[in-house]
Amino acid sequence: MQKDSNIENIRHSLAHLLAMAVLARFPKAKLGIGPVIEHGFYYDFKLPKPLAPEDLPELEKTMRELIAQNLVFSGEKITPQKARTLFAAQPFKLELIKEFIKEKKQLTAYRTGDAFLDLCKGGHVKNTSEIPADAFKLTHIAGAYWRGSEKNPQLTRIYGLAFQTKEELEKHIWQEEEAKKRDHRVLGERLKLFTFAPEVGPGLPLWLPNGTALRDAIEERAKKVEAQWGYQRVATPHIAKEDLFRMSGHIPYYADSMFPAIQLDDGNYYLKAMNCPHTHMIYKAQPHSWRDLPIRYAEYGTVYRYELSGTLAGLLRTRGFTQNDAHIYCREDQVEKEFLNVMRLHEYWYKEVFGITDFYMRLSLPAEDQKKYAGLPAGWKKAVELIRSAMKKSGLPFVEAEGEAAFYGPKVDFQIKSAIGREESASTNQLDFLATSRFGLTYTDTDGKQKPLYVIHRAPLGSHERFIAFLIEHYAGAFPVWLAPVQVAVLPVSEKSLGYAETVLKALKEKDVRAELDASNETLGKKIRTAETQKIPYLLVVGEREQASRNVAVRERSKGDLGAMALDQFLTLTRPPV
RNA sequence: GCCGAUGUAGCUCAGCGGUAGAGCAACUCUUUCGUAAAGAGUAGGCCGUCGGUUCAAAUCCGACCAUCGGCUCCA
Numbered sequence: 001m002q003k004d005s006n007i008e009n010i011r012h013s014l015a016h017l018l019a020m021a022v023l024a025r026f027p028k029a030k031l032g033i034g035p036v037i038e039h040g041f042y043y044d045f046k047l048p049k050p051l052a053p054e055d056l057p058e059l060e061k062t063m064r065e066l067i068a069q070n071l072v073f074s075g076e077k078i079t080p081q082k083a084r085t086l087f088a089a090q091p092f093k094l095e096l097i098k099e100f101i102k103e104k105k106q107l108t109a110y111r112t113g114d115a116f117l118d119l120c121k122g123g124h125v126k127n128t129s130e131i132p133a134d135a136f137k138l139t140h141i142a143g144a145y146w147r148g149s150e151k152n153p154q155l156t157r158i159y160g161l162a163f164q165t166k167e168e169l170e171k172h173i174w175q176e177e178e179a180k181k182r183d184h185r186v187l188g189e190r191l192k193l194f195t196f197a198p199e200v201g202p203g204l205p206l207w208l209p210n211g212t213a214l215r216d217a218i219e220e221r222a223k224k225v226e227a228q229w230g231y232q233r234v235a236t237p238h239i240a241k242e243d244l245f246r247m248s249g250h251i252p253y254y255a256d257s258m259f260p261a262i263q264l265d266d267g268n269y270y271l272k273a274m275n276c277p278h279t280h281m282i283y284k285a286q287p288h289s290w291r292d293l294p295i296r297y298a299e300y301g302t303v304y305r306y307e308l309s310g311t312l313a314g315l316l317r318t319r320g321f322t323q324n325d326a327h328i329y330c331r332e333d334q335v336e337k338e339f340l341n342v343m344r345l346h347e348y349w350y351k352e353v354f355g356i357t358d359f360y361m362r363l364s365l366p367a368e369d370q371k372k373y374a375g376l377p378a379g380w381k382k383a384v385e386l387i388r389s390a391m392k393k394s395g396l397p398f399v400e401a402e403g404e405a406a407f408y409g410p411k412v413d414f415q416i417k418s419a420i421g422r423e424e425s426a427s428t429n430q431l432d433f434l435a436t437s438r439f440g441l442t443y444t445d446t447d448g449k450q451k452p453l454y455v456i457h458r459a460p461l462g463s464h465e466r467f468i469a470f471l472i473e474h475y476a477g478a479f480p481v482w483l484a485p486v487q488v489a490v491l492p493v494s495e496k497s498l499g500y501a502e503t504v505l506k507a508l509k510e511k512d513v514r515a516e517l518d519a520s521n522e523t524l525g526k527k528i529r530t531a532e533t534q535k536i537p538y539l540l541v542v543g544e545r546e547q548a549s550r551n552v553a554v555r556e557r558s559k560g561d562l563g564a565m566a567l568d569q570f571l572t573l574t575r576p577p578v
Numbered sequence: 579g580c581c582g583a584u585g586u587a588g589c590u591c592a593g594c595g596g597u598a599g600a601g602c603a604a605c606u607c608u609u610u611c612g613u614a615a616a617g618a619g620u621a622g623g624c625c626g627u628c629g630g631u632u633c634a635a636a637u638c639c640g641a642c643c644a645u646c647g648g649c650u651c652c653a
Contacts, residue, residue: 053583142648143581150650154581157648189589198626198644257651303653308579309644311651321653413653428653462653494610521609522616529614543612553613561613
């Protein structure tokens with residue numbers, strides 16, 4: 001429908017109007033770029049003085065006045081020379097012009113009304129009268145580097161939302177507010193999952209008992225799954241000597257992201273930022289025959305990365321986190337099959353276990369700039385071919401992205417989307433063809449000679465921290481029974497039933513159910529309310545009636561009263577579905 | 579790290595020059611209760627930290643720390 005194609009034009013036109021409004025206020029402002037984004041638009045400016053959020057309504061008002069003037073948008077092709085004259089006062093535009101000329105692109109400029117001219121490839125409404133004046137809103141101000149590089153000057157970015165109708169705008173704002181209620185930081189607090197302490201430090205989460213129960217439930221499941229899929233578990237320390245990280249190549253490539261060295265009298269020690277080097281030493285501890293391969297070492301390894309303070313965000317970005325890590329050591333002829341199995345494992349976790357149906361893989365390749373990457377082009381090419389082939393065979397959706405590879409090989413990220421559409425990079429997998437040259441990892445082939453080895457790094461559940469953040473938002477805190485920190489709450493109707501409630505609690509614990517007793521001096525209604533807000537899957541109400549019949553009255557989360565039944569019958573309900 | 583905003587009791591927030599308040603949570607007492615909030619009372623704060631301005635600072639200014647929204651980065 002025309003409606004859909006038009007919204008982009010409306011958003012783009014609003015970006016121009018925003019630029020006009022800003023120029024009206026700050027005639028000396030320098031213009032960056034003003035593209036359309038998912039729910040609206042933004043425009044970057046170099047401003048003579050900082051802008052406050054309180055200034056946004058005024059800019060909006062100016063934009064509405066401009067809309068009311070029924071201004072005409074008109075575009076024209078311009079010559080490089082003319083472009084340089086027209087935008088002589090706009091250094092960022094001149095930079096773009098220079099680049100476009102180099103790329104031999106046709107330059108176009110768009111005029112809005114008489115006053116405003118912008119270098120722009122087009123996509124506008126014909127007249128501002130087509131823009132609904134009540135369906136956009138300037139939302140926030142943020143800093144953004146010119147052209148996305150921190151080496152460039154930082155500009156002020158103004159974001160706006162824009163829709164076809166006021167109703168759509170309001171609906172979107174409402175949805176954002178709903179999403180905020182699911183924010184893992186909000187629910188993490190309310191469900192008592194994790195916390196942070198200034199004394200411990202930023203980006204270093206503390207897991208409360210409820211959160212730890214969740215971690216343990218996932219980890220126990222992972223141990224079982226990995227045992228079934230042919231992995232062996234290993235464990236390694238959190239620090240290692242500098243030698244190891246020189247060998248791995250982390251020191252030159254990754255040192256900025258590592259916590260600084262601990263200096264001891266036998267040299268420098270570092271907190272590990274990755275588990276691989278340690279695990280490789282386990283592989284190296286004994287000789288391996290071609291018959292032994294593939295060897296799959298799994299571990300829940302805690303790593304520490306000195307992330308920029310401004311990037312820390314709840315559990316999504318921390319400075320210490322525990323990865324669901326494993327390394328698969330295999331021969332070249334095994335790579336494709338192993339990689340395919342890793343993809344199948346992801347599929348199993350996401351679809352079967354967590355009900356995440358919306359996910360895709362992203363193959364990250366090196367940028368044109370080879371300098372940043374450690375490998376030889378030949379090894380890269382081979383590695384990419386092996387991965388791509390496995391990806392195709394998996395039948396799972398994937399995209400390719402340039403310039404985002406790890407320094408030791410191409411990587412495959414799994415992007416997962418939660419029930420509310422938040423997309424997260426959940427898992428990173430790499431094919432490492434440098435382990436032989438860096439660490440001297442080999443195997444003895446049929447001819448008795450040492451042959452080079454491939455290593456697959458995989459982490460389907462990424463880190464506990466990020467994955468749990470995702471799950472909190474995905475389930476809105478209402479975890480399935482097998483994950484719920486507290487699976488059952490026993491609620492005595494009054495203190496008269498406390499004794500029987502304790503008997504029930506004991507019976508549940510004997511069956512390894514994570515159960516709690518609410519012994520507070522409150523009404524039943526209050527106890528139910530408290531338990532429901534804690535998202536506990538099952539509540540067992542026990543009063544004199546239940547005590548007499550040796551039953552429990554079961555209430556299921558969000559479904560309500562299921563009636564009385566024997567405890568054994570109830571226990572069959574709480575078994576995990578798989 | 580950079581840009582911007584914010585920082586008051588465990589939590590959510592009010593107060594915004596004359597030395598602090600509410601609701602929930604906690605604790606005590608009363609109540610002994612049948613499927614989403616019983617009633618009363620008590621306690622709890624160096625108003626993020628450190629400086630400055632002022633007769634007087636939670637309130638104004640500065641620095642730092644932390645958090646939030648972005649940028650960059652990333653599990």
